[in-house]
Amino acid sequence: MHRTLLAAAAALALGVGPALAQQKLGFTSFGGAYQEAQRKALLEPVAKELGITWVEDTLTGIAEVRAQVRAGAVSWDIVDLGLADCAAAQSEGLLEPLDYSLISTEGFDKMAFDTHWIGIIYYSTVLGYSTEKYKDKKPRGWKDFWDVEGFPGARSLRDYPTPNLEIALLVDGVPKDQIYRVLATEEGIARAFEKLDAIKPHITVWWKSGAQSAQLAKDGEVDMLSIWNGRLDTVIKDGAKAAYSYDDGILSLDCLAIVKGSKNKDLAMKALARMVAPDLQANMPLYINYGPTTAKAFETGKITPEMARISPSSPENAAKQLVIDARFWAANRQKLQERWDSWKTR
Amino acid sequence: MNPVPTAPEAVPALAPAAAEETAAALARDARRERRAALALALPALLLVGLVALLPTLWLFGLSLVEGESLSLAHYRRLIEEESYRRIFWTTFEIAAVVTLLAAVLGYPLAYWLSRLSEPWAGLGLVLVLVPFWTSLLVRTYAWLVLLQRRGLVNQWLLALGLIEEPLRLVHNWTGTVIGMLHILLPFLVLPTYASLKAIDPAYPAAAASLGASPVKAFWTVLFPLSLPGLLAGCLLVFVLALGFYVTPAILGGGRVLMVAMKVQENAGLYLDWGAASALAVVLLLATLVIFALLARLVPIERLLVGRS
Numbered sequence: 136m137h138r139t140l141l142a143a144a145a146a147l148a149l150g151v152g153p154a155l156a157q158q159k160l161g162f163t164s165f166g167g168a169y170q171e172a173q174r175k176a177l178l179e180p181v182a183k184e185l186g187i188t189w190v191e192d193t194l195t196g197i198a199e200v201r202a203q204v205r206a207g208a209v210s211w212d213i214v215d216l217g218l219a220d221c222a223a224a225q226s227e228g229l230l231e232p233l234d235y236s237l238i239s240t241e242g243f244d245k246m247a248f249d250t251h252w253i254g255i256i257y258y259s260t261v262l263g264y265s266t267e268k269y270k271d272k273k274p275r276g277w278k279d280f281w282d283v284e285g286f287p288g289a290r291s292l293r294d295y296p297t298p299n300l301e302i303a304l305l306v307d308g309v310p311k312d313q314i315y316r317v318l319a320t321e322e323g324i325a326r327a328f329e330k331l332d333a334i335k336p337h338i339t340v341w342w343k344s345g346a347q348s349a350q351l352a353k354d355g356e357v358d359m360l361s362i363w364n365g366r367l368d369t370v371i372k373d374g375a376k377a378a379y380s381y382d383d384g385i386l387s388l389d390c391l392a393i394v395k396g397s398k399n400k401d402l403a404m405k406a407l408a409r410m411v412a413p414d415l416q417a418n419m420p421l422y423i424n425y426g427p428t429t430a431k432a433f434e435t436g437k438i439t440p441e442m443a444r445i446s447p448s449s450p451e452n453a454a455k456q457l458v459i460d461a462r463f464w465a466a467n468r469q470k471l472q473e474r475w476d477s478w479k480t481r
Numbered sequence: 482m483n484p485v486p487t488a489p490e491a492v493p494a495l496a497p498a499a500a501e502e503t504a505a506a507l508a509r510d511a512r513r514e515r516r517a518a519l520a521l522a523l524p525a526l527l528l529v530g531l532v533a534l535l536p537t538l539w540l541f542g543l544s545l546v547e548g549e550s551l552s553l554a555h556y557r558r559l560i561e562e563e564s565y566r567r568i569f570w571t572t573f574e575i576a577a578v579v580t581l582l583a584a585v586l587g588y589p590l591a592y593w594l595s596r597l598s599e600p601w602a603g604l605g606l607v608l609v610l611v612p613f614w615t616s617l618l619v620r621t622y623a624w625l626v627l628l629q630r631r632g633l634v635n636q637w638l639l640a641l642g643l644i645e646e647p648l649r650l651v652h653n654w655t656g657t658v659i660g661m662l663h664i665l666l667p668f669l670v671l672p673t674y675a676s677l678k679a680i681d682p683a684y685p686a687a688a689a690s691l692g693a694s695p696v697k698a699f700w701t702v703l704f705p706l707s708l709p710g711l712l713a714g715c716l717l718v719f720v721l722a723l724g725f726y727v728t729p730a731i732l733g734g735g736r737v738l739m740v741a742m743k744v745q746e747n748a749g750l751y752l753d754w755g756a757a758s759a760l761a762v763v764l765l766l767a768t769l770v771i772f773a774l775l776a777r778l779v780p781i782e783r784l785l786v787g788r789s
Contacts, residue, residue, distance in 0.1 A: 289630065339649070339734065340652045341734060341736065354629060354630075354631060355631050356631070473562060476564045477567075479564075479735070480568060480738055
């Protein structure tokens with residue numbers, strides 16, 4: 136009662152009467168430059184169209200969503216999650232089912248959405264290399280990463296089974312569309328680890344965090360490494376002599392989902408449908424170099440050819456890359472992590 | 482250990498009744514003193530029980546639960562998965578190597594400091610303590626900057642023409658040991674210094690006056706007397722090293738996996754508290770076993786409280 140009076144008084148004083156009728160909707164993402172880009176590209180246009188106010192928050196992953204749902208104290212509506220967390224949250228029953236009569240998946244890869252989540256950005260794990268070390272002959276694709284005689288130098292990979300198992304199979308000659316069919320079998324996994332055996336003695340550092348990989352590239356601690364395109368973009372902008380191409384890149388995504396028990400489920404559904412639409416997704420590359428998840432975004436005219444050339448998911452770049460299968464990793468993460476540690480300590 | 486006061490037999494002049502009365506009064510006093518000491522220690526005991534003992538027991542309980550039922554699954558996994566054995570081996574190996582190096586480097590330092598006169602001894606101790614007051618994370622990153630391929634150490638060695646290719650000093654076992662040694666060295670130097678300082682200078686002087694050479698006087702008199710401090714320092718370094726997380730994570734380059742890192746992975750990534758607890762319990766038990774074995778060789782209690 137008190138609060139309503141106060142709000143009414145404030146509204147009168149500020150002359151923003153209609154604001155009272157505005158509904159609030161929660162959006163929770165990873166903060167920093169990323170969430171700022173999302174605010175400008177997605178949240179502000181949606182707020183205008185639907186006449187809502189966003190209440191923003193940040194998270195670090197599935198754990199916080201799990202805590203809210205299990206405690207029955209859901210205060211978030213739309214959340215942004217990393218790929219494996221999206222699939223895990225769906226199978227744990229932490230998400231509301233998405234209403235695909237409202238949400239269009241035109242232009243989406245079939246790996247880029249599921250019943251309870253839908254991709255919002257693509258980022259790519261690329262082969263980054265020092266342009267000082269490799270002046271004339273540049274490594275192109277993971278086969279060159281494995282070619283320690285043709286391309287001598289210190290190397291680094293991520294200290295995590297994904298996407299190293301995929302990369303190993305690519306090097307072993309498995310076509311992109313067969314990777315997960317092969318990985319689904321015990322022989323396929325053994326084959327990937329066998330290929331990794333060949334490169335293991337030449338790995339100087341197994342990196343753990345994105346920031347660490349950027350530091351390795353910047354300090355020249357290694358000559359080539361697997362790295363997220365956005366991280367390497369920043370390092371290159373800071374003056375490091377490094378480059379990358381999207382050949383053999385591994386596309387991964389972040390998804391949007393609605394937390395189970397959201398108090399504004401219907402409104403959240405409407406907002407989410409707008410956020411993943413091509414015309415709004417096309418705004419993202421203006422602020423940060425992550426790729427839209429629908430190819431339609433590249434047809435809106437908002438994304439210049441120059442932006443498309445460096446975008447991880449422009450049709451031309453996407454065609455050279457492998458899309459990570461979230462479902463596979465949600466189902467096999469723990470098992471393969473054990474195996475990874477066992478392999479690495481051998 | 483203070484002997485409990487008994488009836489003063491050496492006072493035969495007193496009447497038997499009076500002697501008994503005195504003895505009873507003394508015993509009462511002793512009891513009262515013990516009660517007072519217990520009352521004073523109670524807050525600390527409660528705190529230890531609340532924040533150390535209870536959670537440890539709870540942890541132990543968690544490690545026996547899989548899903549909703551009692552199970553040894555977490556322990557079975559530790560035995561069946563080869564990687565866990567290797568991780569435990571690496572952890573104990575690194576802790577042992579760091580302890581040994583700390584003793585070899587730290588004892589002469591403590592000895593030298595204990596011979597210095599003021600104000601140099603005080604200054605030396607402050608220099609030993611300074612790293613103590615700097616964040617562990619900062620010191621670890623500093624080592625990364627110093628030891629990496631284009632770091633200061635390699636640059637200097639290259640400039641001096643001592644090496645032609647940069648040495649691999651970090652992102653491996655070597656870097657981890659260097660970083661941990663630096664962080665743990667004060668834990669060895671301080672108790673060793675204290676026990677060296679407590680030795681009466683008359684002892685080595687007496688040895689010398691009886692004709693012992695300085696070397697002989699050191700090994701037969703000074704060293705045995707300082708051993709409790711050295712061993713207490715070694716124990717501290719060893720036990721602390723077993724639980725290291727940040728330093729191997731940053732300086733190990735992903736090649737050095739220690740138990741604490743695996744605990745974090747199990748707890749943080751998978752929210753699998755049972756698996757993480759089982760690891761912690763095994764580490765705790767292994768440490769206690771080592772303690773017990775050591776206790777058979779040297780009286781631990783005496784080590785920790787110094788000479789009685």
